[in-house]
Structure formats: C-alpha cells, structure tokens
Amino acid sequence: MRRLAVEDLHVTLSGRAVVSGVTVLAGPGEIVGLVGPNGSGKSTVLRTVYRHLRPHAGRVLVDDRDVRELAASEAARHVAALPQERGADFELRVREVVAMGRTPYKRAFAGEDATDRQIIATALEQVGMTGAAGRGFATLSGGERQRVLLARAFAQQPDVLVLDEPTNHLDVRHQVELLALLRRHRRTALVALHDLNAAASVCDRLHVLSAGSVVASGAPRDVLTAELLADVLGVRATVVDNPLTGDPLIAFDHREPATGTP
Known part of the structure; x- marks a missing residue:
C-alpha cells in the first residue's frame, strides 16, 4: 500500500484561483474524504491527483514520487x-x-493473458456486474455504468483510487454495497462525497473545503460538528451516534437553513 500526499496545492483556472494552499494526506490503506459545498474545490483537487489538471504550484506524491514526473x-x-x-x-x-x-x-x-482475464473477472464480480459482461455499455443505467467504471479502476490495480462522487446515480442498496466494497478493498483512496453520512461511515479522515481552502481536517467525529455544518454548509443539524454502527449520524433540519446563512 502507498501513501498519497497533496502538498500546498494551488490551481488557477481562467485567471481565477480555485484552489489555494490545499494539503491533503492519505496514509497507506486509508480512505480519506473531501467534503464541502459545490464550488469549494473538491473536484479540482482530485483532477490534479489523476493528472487531468496541472497545478499552478504544489505537487502530488505517491510515496515520494511526483505523479507529474512519471510517464x-x-x-x-x-x-x-x-x-x-x-x-x-x-x-x-x-x-x-x-x-x-x-x-x-x-x-x-499485446493481447490479454490469463492474469488479465482473472483480474477482469474479479473486478466484475466485485461490483456485481459479472452477469452483464456481454452487454453494451451504452445500454446500461447510470448506476450500472458507475459500477462498470469502478470495475475498470479496480482492474487497473492502482496504488491509489481517486473517486469523485462515486455514489451518484446509485440506489440505496448499491450505495451501501459500493461503500462497503471500498472499505473491504482497502487501497489508499481519496474520495469526494456530498453525502456527509456516507463520508462519516466510510472515511477514516475528512478534509473540509470551502472557497478552495481546507478549513478543517480530522476524524469524521471531530470534524462534522453542528457549528461547522452551519458555518461551511449553511445548514441546521445535530450530530448523534448511528444506532446500527456507532458512526456519527447527521440529522438535518430540512425546514430552514442555519440562522444568518444565505
């Protein structure tokens, strides 16, 4: 297992700073979450990790190797x-x-060998899509496509998984199965999630982003406080223990936002 380090990351797009001084660490085998409102910089950070964007400053290391310097x-x-x-x-x-x-x-x-075929079969089985192996990708539902693309990532056998809203388009059962799979798979992972209860359940640590900067980091129980949820997300909420798992469980007031928020 490998360590992922995002060090003092700055990203500027169209002349505007969208990420400023972000540092994120994920130890070997850790699942680390990025949470925060839309536009806070979560996806931008992830795109620099998988080299879709080049940062203005800072670097992304897998162990001690800068991913921008690799072929x-x-x-x-x-x-x-x-x-x-x-x-x-x-x-x-x-x-x-x-x-x-x-x-x-x-x-x-080069064609597939026996090792490739076994890895592909295992990846399909892990996401519950073995029976769909012969179907056209374009015929799948959004949730099925999500699972196939996750299987493709598993087949890549990476040191680090980068997942941007992986539970989008999945029904509740498949959301639970996917998050449980991430915990069982135990590769180093950096995950952006809107669902804070899912983040509290699956992530070992969280980094909260707001306006392109990290404003809080730590274990979910330490980070996801009523005060932070009001300040960063503008919602009224209380945090209790999940009676099934003991994880932090956030109960939102859906009738009105936090006092004084937009």
Whole structure:
C-alpha cells in the first residue's frame, strides 16, 4: 500500500484561483474524504491527483514520487480515477470497458493473458456486474455504468483510487454495497462525497473545503460538528451516534437553513 500526499496545492483556472494552499494526506490503506459545498474545490483537487489538471504550484506524491514526473503509463499504474465527467458513451461491451483498466500494463498490440482475464473477472464480480459482461455499455443505467467504471479502476490495480462522487446515480442498496466494497478493498483512496453520512461511515479522515481552502481536517467525529455544518454548509443539524454502527449520524433540519446563512 502507498501513501498519497497533496502538498500546498494551488490551481488557477481562467485567471481565477480555485484552489489555494490545499494539503491533503492519505496514509497507506486509508480512505480519506473531501467534503464541502459545490464550488469549494473538491473536484479540482482530485483532477490534479489523476493528472487531468496541472497545478499552478504544489505537487502530488505517491510515496515520494511526483505523479507529474512519471510517464503516463506508469502514473496510471499508481493512480486510477472514477471522475464525475464520464465522456461519451462507449460503443463497447461491459467486459471490454473493464479490460481497458489493463492497458497501462500492456505493450502496444499485446493481447490479454490469463492474469488479465482473472483480474477482469474479479473486478466484475466485485461490483456485481459479472452477469452483464456481454452487454453494451451504452445500454446500461447510470448506476450500472458507475459500477462498470469502478470495475475498470479496480482492474487497473492502482496504488491509489481517486473517486469523485462515486455514489451518484446509485440506489440505496448499491450505495451501501459500493461503500462497503471500498472499505473491504482497502487501497489508499481519496474520495469526494456530498453525502456527509456516507463520508462519516466510510472515511477514516475528512478534509473540509470551502472557497478552495481546507478549513478543517480530522476524524469524521471531530470534524462534522453542528457549528461547522452551519458555518461551511449553511445548514441546521445535530450530530448523534448511528444506532446500527456507532458512526456519527447527521440529522438535518430540512425546514430552514442555519440562522444568518444565505
């Protein structure tokens, strides 16, 4: 297992600073969450980790290696991403999409070997899509596509997983299954989540972002306080113990926002 370190990250887009001085650490095997309101910089941080964006300053290290200094294929063996933007529909079968995760390990025009086939089969099984291996990717529901793309990331066998809102489009059962799978899988992971109760359940540590900066970091129980939820998210809430798991459980007041917030 590897350590991920995002050090003093600054990102400027169209002349505007969208991330300023962000430092995020994920120890070997840790699941670390990024939470915060829309526009706080969560996705921007993730995009720099999987090299979709080049930072203005700062660096991203896997152990002690700067991902920007690696060849693309080597970087892909270290970091796999499930981004929010999915791109155009693949005109491929489900198994073919998952097999794309093996590309960083293959020479040009090299075919699959027995190891590849086993890894692909295992990835499909892990996300519950074995029975859909022969279906066209474009025929799947949004939630099914999400699971196939996660299987592709698993097939990549990275040191670090980067997941941007991985529970989007999933029904409750598959949300629970996916988050449980992340905990069982136990690769180092950096995850952006809107669902704070999911974040409190699955993440070992959280970094709260607001206006492009980290405003709080720590264990979910220490970070997710009523005061922070009011100040950063503008909501009235109380934090109690989940009677099933003992994790922090946030109960929101859906009738009105926090006093004095927009």
